Amino acid sequence: MNMTRKLAAVAGGVALTGGLLVGTAGSAGASPVTPQAAADCPSGYFCVWSGQNYTGHRQQVAGKNADLTKYSVFLSFKSWYNHGASCNFKWYSGKNYSGSSGIIPKGYKKSDSVSHYMKSNTWSC
Template sequence: MTRKLAAVAGGIALTGGLLAGGASTAGAVEVTPTAASDCPSGWYCVWAGENYTGRMQKVEGNNADLIGFSVFQGFKSRYQHGKNCDFKCYSEKNYLGSSGVIKRGSKLTGSATHFIKSNKWVNCV
């Protein structure tokens, strides 16, 4: 199991260990973007603020534990920019708790705060 976390702020990059699904590499990256279009193809991205503002984190691959990624624990905007799969998110680590599926291309922004503690990519075509 490999985990990749890169924090890009002031030129700092960290590496750790998120599980990759199949042959892909999982990872989360933090940057300060300005729009939903900053989310690269193949990733699920969340922003701390409304209208895709503030700190962004993005994830690729299946991840049993997203608790260490602060923006996933309180975000107001999201963009599901997956290439071939829908994004299934869970309210607890290890794919437990309540869950929901977010379709490819789905965007959401508003004043409500959301969180994700684990995820899988599903319904791949």
């Protein structure tokens, strides 16, 4: 599947909006490999899981991140949840906010059998 189609699948059916959340520096963390649920994603974070149905290795980010490639799960994930406090999550196919992009609305979560990836992010309010 080409990159544009993969990224379109991440944001499937989601409208684009403008604006960015600026201020706090990006941060990321990982949890151990255990069965989980979308509800395990902390408030204020965007979380991805390596497996379907919010299973496998989880990683999460808050703030802007110019390079998500240092966090392995962002290069191949099958479940995601935007548990952002008040904003939509904006992903990019390239590092440093480049390439294709899309918006995942606050509260949106999805799990499927296709592997997705993203390489940088901001927040859109």
